[in-house]
Amino acid sequence: MKFTYRFNLLISDLFRIPMVLLLIIAADFLFYRPAATTIGSVPFLIFYLLLLIFSLPHRLDFIPVNFRLLWGFVFFLCALGLLYSVNFYSIAIPLFALYTFRMISVKKVWETRVGKWFRNLVLLAFSLFFDWYYQIRVALENLGSTKPILVRFMRGIFLWLLPVLFTLLFLLLFASANPFFEKGISNVLELFRKIQMPNLSRLFFWFCVFLFTTSLSGLTLWNRFTEIWDNHLKLCDYQLELRKSTDFLLARIMTRGLILFNLLFLIQNVFDIEYLWAGAALPGGITYAEYAHRGAYPLIATALLAGLLTLVAFCRQCTGQAWKWARILVYVWLVQNVFLVASSLLRLWKYISVYSLTELRVAAALWMLLVACGLCLILCKIWTNRNLAWLVWANGGALLVLLLFVMLFDVRGYIAEYNLAHCREVVKETKEGIQPVPLDTKYLCSLGYPALPALLKAEEKGIEIPPTRFGDDQIQEKYLQLSKDLDNWRTFTLHRYLVYKKAEPLYTKSGK
Numbered sequence: 001m002k003f004t005y006r007f008n009l010l011i012s013d014l015f016r017i018p019m020v021l022l023l024i025i026a027a028d029f030l031f032y033r034p035a036a037t038t039i040g041s042v043p044f045l046i047f048y049l050l051l052l053i054f055s056l057p058h059r060l061d062f063i064p065v066n067f068r069l070l071w072g073f074v075f076f077l078c079a080l081g082l083l084y085s086v087n088f089y090s091i092a093i094p095l096f097a098l099y100t101f102r103m104i105s106v107k108k109v110w111e112t113r114v115g116k117w118f119r120n121l122v123l124l125a126f127s128l129f130f131d132w133y134y135q136i137r138v139a140l141e142n143l144g145s146t147k148p149i150l151v152r153f154m155r156g157i158f159l160w161l162l163p164v165l166f167t168l169l170f171l172l173l174f175a176s177a178n179p180f181f182e183k184g185i186s187n188v189l190e191l192f193r194k195i196q197m198p199n200l201s202r203l204f205f206w207f208c209v210f211l212f213t214t215s216l217s218g219l220t221l222w223n224r225f226t227e228i229w230d231n232h233l234k235l236c237d238y239q240l241e242l243r244k245s246t247d248f249l250l251a252r253i254m255t256r257g258l259i260l261f262n263l264l265f266l267i268q269n270v271f272d273i274e275y276l277w278a279g280a281a282l283p284g285g286i287t288y289a290e291y292a293h294r295g296a297y298p299l300i301a302t303a304l305l306a307g308l309l310t311l312v313a314f315c316r317q318c319t320g321q322a323w324k325w326a327r328i329l330v331y332v333w334l335v336q337n338v339f340l341v342a343s344s345l346l347r348l349w350k351y352i353s354v355y356s357l358t359e360l361r362v363a364a365a366l367w368m369l370l371v372a373c374g375l376c377l378i379l380c381k382i383w384t385n386r387n388l389a390w391l392v393w394a395n396g397g398a399l400l401v402l403l404l405f406v407m408l409f410d411v412r413g414y415i416a417e418y419n420l421a422h423c424r425e426v427v428k429e430t431k432e433g434i435q436p437v438p439l440d441t442k443y444l445c446s447l448g449y450p451a452l453p454a455l456l457k458a459e460e461k462g463i464e465i466p467p468t469r470f471g472d473d474q475i476q477e478k479y480l481q482l483s484k485d486l487d488n489w490r491t492f493t494l495h496r497y498l499v500y501k502k503a504e505p506l507y508t509k510s511g512k
Contacts, residue, residue: 008057008059009058020210020213023050023051030044030046030490031047032205040490040492040493041084041494044090045083048078048082051098052098054217060105075094077404077407078097081404083493084407085495086493100121102216102219103219112393123222126225128222131215132210251326255325258330262329265333269339272340277346303372307337307374310333310378311378311391334378334382335379341371341372341375353422353431353436357418362414366406370399373395373398377395412448412451413450413451413499416451416454420454422436423437423438423439424436424437425463439458441463450499453499453502453506459510460506475510482500
C-alpha cells in the first residue's frame with residue numbers, strides 16, 4: 001500500500017524544505033559561536049518561537065477548545081521558562097511539547113487512550129534520528145517515479161558537458177586577448193581563495209539542526225510506523241472475566257493480605273511517630289542522623305511497591321459484598337502509605353538540617369512528593385471507581401506541574417541560601433540538639449552564579465571562600481563573568497539579571 005504524507009503545517013508542503021534551510025541559517029546565527037562558553041535566553045527563545053510558528057498546523061478543529069487553550073498555556077510557560085533561565089528542563093520540556101503537539105496535528109485525530117499515547121511515544125523515540133534519511137529516500141523515489149533518477153542525472157551531465165567545456169575554452173582565449181577578461185577572472189579566483197569552507201564541527205551542527213527540523217516538521221517515518229502498526233500489528237483486545245467463585249476467592253485472599261499489610265505498616269508508622277514526630281530518645285548505639293537517613297529511600301520503594309500491588313489487585317471495578325472489607329482495608333493501607341511517605345520526607349528534612357542541602361536531596365524530596373501525590377490519586381481512583389486511563393493522565397499532569405516548577409524555580413540559589421542559613425558557623429545546633437556541619441564552600445562555588453549572593457553573605461560573616469584553581473578571587477570572578485554575560489544579548493537571561501541585582505549591593509558593600 002502506497003504511503004501518503006499529510007504534514008498538516010501552516011505553510012505549504014512545497015515550502016517546508018526551504019523553511020528548514022532558513023531555520024538552519026537562523027540556528028547558525030543564534031547558536032554557533034565556537035569561542036562562547038554560555039548561551040543566554042534570547043537565542044533559545046527566538047529559535048523556540050520560530051519552531052513553534054513553523055510547526056503550527058493549518059487546522060486545529062479536531063482538538064477541543066479547552067485543550068487548545070491548555071496547549072497555548074503550556075507553550076507560554078515553555079517560553080517563560082526559556083526567558084527565565086537556560087537549563088536542561090527549560091530546553092527538554094519545550095522540545096517534548098513541540099513533538100507531542102506535532103504528533104497530534106499530523107494525525108489530525110484527538111487521541112486520549114493511554115495505550116495509544118505510550119505506543120506513539122515509543123515509536124517516536126525509534127524513528128526520530130532516521131526520519132531525515134527516510135524523507136530523502138522517499139523524495140528520490142518520487143523524483144524517479146517516471147524515469148530512474150540516475151538515468152536523468154547522467155543524461156543532464158551529457159547534455160551540458162560539451163557546451164560548458166567549450167565555453168570555458170572561449171573564456172580562456174578571451175582572457176589572453178583582453179586584459180579586462182583577465183582581470184575579471186583573477187578577481188573571481190581571488191574571491192574563491194578568500195572563501196573559507198566550514199569546519200567539521202560547524203557542518204555537524206548544521207546536520208543536527210537539519211535532522212531535528214526535518215523530523216519535527218515531517219514525522220514521516222513515525223507516521224509510517226503507526227500506519228503499519230494499525231494495519232498489521234493490532235493487538236488482540238480481550239477482557240479477562242472471572243467466575244463468581246474465582247472472584248470471591250481473590251477477594252478473600254486480598255482481604256487477608258491487607259490485614260497483614262496494615263499491621264506491618266502500623267508498626268513502622270508507630271516507630272516513626274515516636275522517634276520522628278514526637279522526638280523521643282533513640283535507643284543506645286543509634287544516632288539521630290543515622291535513623292533519619294537510612295529509612296528515607298527504602299520506605300519510598302515500599303510505598304511504590306504498595307501502590308503497584310494495589311493497582312494490580314484493583315485494576316477493575318471490584319464491587320459486591322465479597323470486596324467490601326478489602327476496599328475498606330485498602331483505603332486504610334493507602335492512607336498508611338501516604339503517612340509513610342510523609343515520614344520519609346520528615347526523615348530527609350531532619351537529615352538535611354544536619355548535613356546541609358544538595359541537588360540530589362532536593363530531587364529526592366520532590367520525588368517523594370510525587371509518590372505521595374500518586375498514592376492519593378490511587379486512593380481517589382478506587383474510591384470513585386475511575387479507570388486506569390484517568391489515573392495515568394492525572395499522574396502525568398502532576399509530573400508536568402512538578403517539571404514546570406523545577407524549570408521556573410531557582411533550585412541552586414535556594415540550596416546556597418539554605419546551607420548558609422543552617423551551617424555550623426550560623427546555627428550552633430538544631431532543634432534536636434545536634435550540631436550541624438560547617439558550610440561546604442567548595443560545593444557552593446560549584447553551584448555557579450546562582451550561589452553568588454550566598455557567597456557574598458558568607459564572606460561578610462567571616463567565612464573563608466576558597467580561590468579558583470588559578471589563585472584568583474572566586475567571588476570577583478563570578479561577579480565579573482555575570483556582569484559580562486548580561487552585557488551581551490546572546491548570554492542574557494532573566495535569572496542572571498535577577499541574581500546580579502541581588503548580588504550587586506552586596507558586592508559594592510564588600511569593597512572589591
